[in-house]
Amino acid sequence: MIISTYIGSGDIHSLMMGKETAGYLKLLQRFVSNETPYYNAKQSPIDALRTGAILEERFFLTLADCWQYQYFVQSTEMDVFKATLDFAQLHDGKVVDFIELKTMSFDDYIRQVQPIRESNDDMVAYVKKKHKEYYQQVQEQLYCTGLDSAWLVFMCVTTYDDDENYQRDIKDDEYTMVRIKRDEETIEAIKQRGEIFQTIKNHFKEK
DSSP states (O other): OOSOOOBOGGGHHHHTSOTTSHHHHHHHHHHTSOOOOOOOGGGOSSHHHHHHHHHHHHHHTTSOTTEEEEEEEEOSSOTTBEEEEEEEEEETTEEEEEEEEEEEEHHHIIIIIGGGTTOHHHHHHHHHHHOHHHHHHHHHHHHHHTOSEEEEEEEEEOOOOHHHHHTOOOOGGGEEEEEEEOOHHHHHHHHHHHHHHHHHHHHHSOO
């Protein structure tokens, strides 16, 4: 049985690319490769990935005990879709809310986010225009969880020094929370792109 047949929330950007693009073709290749991808962002040589992983853990320390870190969910309608939620709030074993965290440079945060951070409507418009891939990712996560809305958080990066980031205390003015509502049109587009992957998965399911 092919075991790597899934589309994770981090794959949605590639899924929604043109079908002739390298990103889409690489996703398709991985999908049928029978190799389960393993990611260890904290060991990445890429500063942004490594720093993002470290700051996720630091942000988790600011949350109440009702939140869980790196929680896995899967769609019950199209089981080809799964998502790992950065932070999930549970009630009676079910996800009732979640947070997707994204880091960004200090300059971008000050110039792009800081001026509009008090308006959720303006922030949603900003996300749709400047970070469409984040918006689509959250929509896939909403689809997997069945929720009507969730949080997308932008946090500014003040340094790429690992030692400093491991000790960083996250302050309220260093991040912005955006409430993203469920968008059925976007979810439907994601589902349509996923149909071929679901068909392949169904074909290789054990009888």
